[in-house]
Amino acid sequence: MNYHASSVGATRYVGERTPRKEDGRLLTGRGQFTDDVQLPGMLHIAFVRSPVARGRIASINLDVAREMPGVQAIYTQDDLAAIPVQMMSFFFTPIESPVTLLADGRVACVGDPVCMVIAESRAQAEDAAALVELEIEEEAPVVTIADARTGPLVHPDKDDNIAAEMGDEDMLEEAIQPLLDKAPHVVTHTIRHQRIAQSPMECRACVASPEGSGEMTVWMGCQSPHLAARYVALVMGLPQESIRVIAKDVGGGFGLKNIPWREEVAVVVAARLFGRPLKWIEDRYEALTASSHAREQEVSLTIGLDDEGKLLAGWSDYACNNGAWPMGEDANIAVHMFMWPAYKLPAYGFVTRGWYTNTMGLGGYRGPWAMESLIRETTLDKAARKMGIDPVELRRKNLIYLPDQPVTSNMGIEVTDITPGECLEKLVANVDIAAFRKEQAEARKQGRYLGMGIATYIEPTGSAGAMAPMTGETVQLRIEPTGKVVAMLSTHSQGHGTATTMAQVIAEQLGVAYEDISVFEGDSAIGAFSPGAAGSRQGVIAGGATWKATEILAEKVKAVAAHLSNAPVDAVTIDGGMVHVEGAPEMSRSLKELAEIAYGEPARLPEGMASGLEAQFRYQPPPMTMTSAAHCCVVEVDAETGFVKILRWISSEDCGTVINPGVVEGQIAGGLAQAIGQVLLEDMPYDARGNPLAATFKDYLMPTISDVPDFEYLHANTPSQTIGGMRGVGEGGAIIGPPTLVNAIADALAPFGELGGETGEVTLPLTPSRILDVIEQRDVSGHHAPAEKTVAAPVAEEAPAEPVAEAPAPAPALAAASIDGDWDMTLKAPMGGQTFLAHFETDGTALSGYLSAPEGQQDFSGGTFEDGRMKFEVKVDKPMKVTLKYDLQASGDTITGKCKMGMFGTAKVNAVRA
């Protein structure tokens, strides 16, 4: 059902460029960011961080630092350990690396926090921090993915440097290679994506104020106060209600602030230990070098096509540098899940791995799986150039259009209402490609190199119900006795303008003036649990929740008015804050009059009706809502300097119902600017000793106004299945932007050769040096020279590199041992480790039993047990419908093996007797 048609009020707000409610305070310097919070007795924190990438802490001498003026305390991990903490990922699964709040005996990256200084001012804390004497026995670090494959162990207690691993290597030979061998055209493309510093303008920040009763109020730069409160409580083993998180204004998040991380939790722990309000404001040097980073991936994709350009098969090998302490070990399975649902590709396989290194850990960043679009769309363009097919035609042959649906992708994702093809057609209808090609040909004759890039994609948004903490939204709404409307939301804006868009929904649905609506959010004491800004979900889910809650409230208003006027409910309308009864203009009342009666004179209400005018609704949307888009950009490459100028950029996107085009376009534009930064400017490289090389904004090049062109927008509005019909739009620009721009540059450079040269490897960012590599067909950038890997460090008594442990050989099966009974089993799944109870029963070679976790129990039967080898299948519905095929080997009191998880690939399994 399309709820859009059922607006109550006659005045339209949804779809309007309504000025933002947030702007009044933000434009006049009256916002409340975390650093604006001042509390009596508040002290300031500075962290002492490791200057070396890898080593053992030999000693920490605090004697001199403790004597410095203003210093109140200096904590090390030994002190913080008084309050046990188990760090968790965004999915509330335990972090698998041995991460502690401060370094515990070893450091694993430059910037690793080692001590925290508490002093009367930040400057004094920094003075003392500079005098902490750290003695670290430096060891040769593991910096790159290549290092990780062969180097010493980043975490000595691990078997190898693989942080996470999925996919089925055997599938290449068994299923994909035969198809590729038969394909008339095979194209391989490789992209090395640089490391990104998310760089919200407000760095991370935390103020923790302990209250006597064991409660605590925390102000934190976060993307959801609810999630932050729950996270801190969970990792510290406290009741969630004991922590209240307030985040009125937050200066950008972009995924970095998805969850509190080591420093924020350390501030909370230290505040409990010290018993006074503590403030930590990350500075930009810390933010660039010691906030969780993003991206740093290497991916290859091979596709086979028939002579017409139809896709036949694909294979991808993906690796991601997780750093030492990722915010959740990650092989980025989502890259593979979302690479092909918009395309007709019959067969796809992959291996995907995350690697530990001695670099800063990875966290979230707008469109964390964006590599799927980048590698797919650039590979398609490469194929188009190779085969002499127009890139638009190549996409038309393979894209899924509305009449093709519903259809299930090669990895089991069902799409029912995506419109990438339709977005492409709309784009092409609005861009005169033929005229551009003519202009391009003319320009080339004059030595000017123009290029046009096109890319299409879909994006899963508004995910809910498949995995913690992605869930619905609660909206509490009331009409005050004054007739004004108050909404209490669990949304959070780090620039999203949720107070604006939700107020627009309320205004339209309730028939009240936008100005008469106040929206409260940004406080875990308001609303109910929600992950806030994560996964492009707020417009979809909170929008739907607000839509419905407002309808419920409007129904009550109508029921009251109808009762008072002795008229049928159908005859009542609300508009402009007035309640009208059809055919009885004298019965019109203001909402204020009605509210006064509802609150003050309950006897006049219909029998049994609760007093007041309030409504609450929690919306659980469909598990996923897809957004589609096609973008086009035009560039000119200066062949003399290798500089890229973006001349035009057109977005054709379908995010369903658009509540506020100004807000939607703002989201697209912000993502595109970040995309431009990724393709052309931003880079956080490390040297061979593990030092981050872009420690200031002089070296980490953020896009400025002169780097970003005017964007043009085409909106398709195919309502989704959600209440209100919205589709998420928060991340799309950052996903579709990179391939659009890379394709345009590759098109401009086509007269010279393929971007990435003979090796077929494209390394981002496309600096002027790297562009000249293509233009001049020689190694101008020095990028292709063998990397000099010399560790010139005065490495003290270099510790012998721990050999990468051989995978333990399977012990001879103890056939006699019974496996019957309970086992504690761990599955290394894509969202982190999952631990559950496994119960086995054997009858000869027949195997049955169940797997039990707090979320539920799955029974299985029909398995086999022979010579200690256990094979059985379990069907699960969440997060996707998938059959888990276990192949395990029992050996005494341990079981090891693997579990094939359909599209999720293969996970390692371990179990011990319960």
Add this chain to the structure above:
Amino acid sequence: MSEHKIDLTVNGHRHSATVEARTSLGEFLREGLGYTGTHLACEHGVCGACTVRVDGVAMRSCLMLAVQANGCAITTVEGLAKPDGTLHRVQQALKDNFGLQCGFCTPGVAITLATVLEDNPSATTSEMEEAMSGHICRCTGYQGIRRAIRQLAGEPA
């Protein structure tokens, strides 16, 4: 380390204070005087968020010491709107054009554009864009800011 007594006006209000030599003007405005509208986002002079007007000139308050502001007249973002709350035309243009999202860089942007227009009420879009190149905004992709600039220059946004 030395401390210095300074007198200055901020948004027309007189203030006297004793400041440590190393305290930046931006930090002093925020911590010492409570003008928290000025934001410190890089503290090394690149991002522009901390831009304030000193004796009529826009500059980075992270690259100037509080002690150097002795005797100066400072305008921060809190001083742009009229006392009755009417927004400065730069603030209004930013609002009209979705020129801000998270709002963290906005105070500096508003001060810069207001100062350019103060010096030259008929400043062109390219003059304002050139001044704007000294600011980093991570949210908006500069689209709304550029539209605001066009509106301020009397062009179609």
Add this chain to the structure above:
Amino acid sequence: MKPAPFDYARPTSVAEACQVLADAGGGATVIAGGQTLMPLLNLRMSQPFILVDINGIAGLKGVSRADGAIRIGPATRQADALKDATLAQHLPALVTALGHVGHYQTRNRGTVGGSVALGEPAAEMPAAAVALGATIEITSVRGTRSVKAEEFYLGPYMTVLEPDELVTGISYPEWPEGHTVLFREVAQRTGDFALVGMVGALALEAGAIARAGIGWFGMGPTPIRARQAERALVGKALGEIDVQAVAELAVADTAPFDDHHASAEYRRTVGRRIFARTLRETLDIRSAA
């Protein structure tokens, strides 16, 4: 990111400033505009005991013209120099370069002398001083000395300035009326330090080049004067200049480096090109005139 503690002095005369510097025994740092120094202080990369603020010394500001030279007071704000009529008329190359220094906000406080004295090798002002043959006047309690800009720079942020010395003036020799400006900067973003840049001037007499001063920035550890190219140009008639060969000579004097923004080979390649193009365009215009 807070500076280490320091004392602060605001002398009102050069003599007083020099005395403070001398008394500090090497522990003092001069602050003028602070647009390069303050980041270094905030990052604790510079930790002076005392900061000597020269903004209160009236005689260190302003532009004057006398005895065949243009003298700029070191504490002259870049924004003021940009608007200065004398500079516009007599040192247009410097003004062109100034327009590329930092941003509107930093030019409002940053000084010509601060930029010249700090010696960032990819910055415009040191290269302009070298190219235009400027002399840097240096004062201390020991007296005053003058150093040619070309000999002033030793390495990145390293100059011949002794810890007790203060730059008290920069003198640019006058160039003939109607001389030609050479300027080209390749930077990734507006206001960034250059990946590669060149600045200079050519004076023509009777259809031949009478005088040339050309400097590189971003092409080595210091600003670099393109001496070989200058020699190849001087005395040549406009029509007989082999632009490509001169560009080769210009690059031959450089010593660029690799960093993650650009390779040395990029700097050489593009340096050669921008030199040739800038020179060719200049000569074409002059020939046509």
